[in-house]
Amino acid sequence: MLATYDYPRYAYRRPPELDSPRERPAPVVVVGAGPVGLVAAIDLAQGGTPVILLDEDDTVSVGSRGVCYAKRTLEILDRLGCPQAAERGVSWNVGRTFFDQDEVYRFNLAALPDERRPGMVNLQQYWFEQFLVERAQSLPALDLRFRNRVVGIDVRADGARLRVDTPDGEYALDADWVIAADGARSPLRRMLGLDIDGKVFRDRFLIADVVMKADFPAERWFWFDPPFHRVQSVLLHKQADNVWRIDFQLGWDADPEEAKKPENVIPRIRAMLGPEREFELEWVSVYTFQCRRLNDFRHGRVLFVGDSAHQVSPFGARGANSGIQDADNLCWKLALVIAGKAPPGLLDTYSAERIPAADENIANSTRSTDFITPKNKASLVFRNAVLELARHHSFARALVNSGRLSVPTFLRDSPVNTPDGDDFAGRMRPGAPMDDAPVAGPAGSWLLPHVGNRFVLMMFADRPGALAPETREALARLANGPVPVELLLVAPPTAWPGMPSTASAPDLAASGPLLYGVEGVPGARVLCDLRGLVAERYDGRDGTCYLVRPDQHVCARWRRFDPEAVARALARAIGLLQGAGTPARQESLA
């Protein structure tokens, strides 16, 4: 029991399969209702795919555990209709790193100003999961089953049969597809006999959550070798409800049971905060970690996401955040396959895109770990040399590595993308997660809510009312295709007669009916690029087109609208075009 949080107890209901077997397999079963499994199930159910989500427990995360949720995660949650985490969490962008008593390095996660979401919010994992459970329970297509533990799996070529244990006994559950979101110790991975290799780090860390009133700024503070915890490192984070996370490096030889006892924890905290600071100990845990991943995230009809597929050290908050990106990447592909609009081979691109992402996260978190906890004399001396030089030299400050915080992976060299044929500046190349920007449009005052959940053709147009009839016909064909591509026109304020070029969103709203569709193009919408930042960030000029994936990544881009090129890029993106760089596995539409 925590002083600041009451654990919800979710109701168990007797699964119908206990009394009569299903007539047809469930299209998809998600195993594990942690952050990643919940996101996957919500994503599919929101799009209309029926999902069964199984969880062995009947409550949320015990203890605050993962507390840092990155901007990309918040954007994905916005897409999933779940903005509560962003609203409830403590926003922060600035991280400060100290060596002994002095600040040696400071970073700011806000790479771009004028984005909707901050670089990071801190929120206890139980709150994060609770908001997701509430969203999941509001979706009619999502059947969330608590106290349903998977105890066996038989995989066939066209699906899997799960054995599920409940308070009322075991039942069999047939599924066309299984998403394994069952965590670092994944029982499904073990049942399937899959190896997961990697590196174990010989170090222990103590997490203490304390409740206190403190006016420290909402920043990440990291100490190397501070006076109150010599030789080791310490990390301080502010969470919601005046809960503060303190993370002490203990070394490999520490006895975890002893270290967790309040009589041993409290003096450490007192040494850090000073004798006069009042606080209450809320939760304590000791952890170790490893970095490892599966060789393939797809095993026939079973798809691994999050910690079951890959694990990283906690430095950089790249665990839950990368797992949520896995779900973001997988679900639109799986929905198309289940709907019969894409071949199962499309799911190989999930692995092809998220394995490099996992490797990037493992590399970054391993480098941070090697810097924070040097494993031999030479690396300790180099580490301290960097920290000494950082007092005076900016190149050394850039080498100070107390964690490289989670950023979304740019899916370069992906078979889903169509490489550039035209010249573009900037970083919104094929595979890039889209940068946000302020706009005025029918879905609010930011760009990202106008894309996602479907394919979108974002077209820059100086005169959105003046598209040629044949252009509108071609756009209508794309919008009416089996996998629709919706049109989103981005126009400068000058497209609206009488609009001052410095107008802000409220001015626009006050100036009457200025946002309109496009005649003859179903679903088309027009955005006002209020301050020209969409054009700037996307190097957009009149005629520039971006094909955007349902997960808000750039798929392809051109300087001029060419319906054939868009159709080819779409076919490639959904696995219908076999060509250079596409998966070798030949599969027909089943």
Next chain:
Amino acid sequence: MKLLTEPNFHDDGDRGLWPYTRGDEFYEMLIDAHRDLDEAGSAMLNSKLVLLLANHVGDLGVLREAIAAARAGIEPVDTGETSRGDGS
């Protein structure tokens, strides 16, 4: 000041997606090079590395500044040796 102390790591001109990317890659190479060496081996590796890079830089003005910047903050110890410049 001829010695460059601004961030300068790149990969054949490509500075990477994030400000820390190339520096972290260099640091990983450096630590990996030491991974299976004992202290004497590490010291030898470091010395050879300094000599190779010093020759690459070449310019004694830059090297003089680098040595001074590196020595700053390191406390000298009494080696027991006295000056024997003259008269001894």
